[in-house]
Amino acid sequence: MRDLVPAEAWDELTSGRRRIHPAGTILLRQGDTGTHVLALLRGLVKVVRRDIEGRERLLSFRGPGEVLGEMAVQNDRIRLADVQAISICEVASLPAHTFRHFVERHGLPGKLACLANDRLWEQTQAGEGDLDQRLAGALLRLVAMSGDRVFRLTRTELAQHLGAGRNSVSDALRRLGPSRVRADKTCIEVVDERLLHDVLRRYPV
Incomplete structure (x- = not known):
């Protein structure tokens, strides 16, 4: 969202009440009414949806400059997923009616629709194709979204995001190797971005 509006408009959007949340906090809850949005100023979050049998799918990650919960507010519906802090997060809260007015005043409906399409494409890319590349x-x-290289993520969370089994993700991490990425039980570290880009381009290593 920050990239869609002038700097002064983003400052306006984030001028509301600010709060800092520790890692693990549920910032928005699936099934709740969309009464407000959150502008993410600092930190990293994951978007997780549970099906009727309780299975979880990690749909996406979001970083600073994103607005969280805008779909429920724009469509006047319940929230379709939890948003949970992965790291310490600072957010600014904005009531639903204020956000809708902001969107109209800055001519954002079309841009938000394009953003939703981009997010759908991102989810599709995460779930299809070669697992090492995904x-x-x-x-x-x-x-790219956080500016960090170390993330509090487990193999299970990566598997939920990629639509793969945990053991398959562990095998993929081994194939990528410690020159590209290191992983333990609760942490993933990106060692060399260039070598990861080589995997995407299918270059030999």
């Missing part, structure tokens, strides 16, 4: 792409997106 994993490399997901890690590079995390680096």
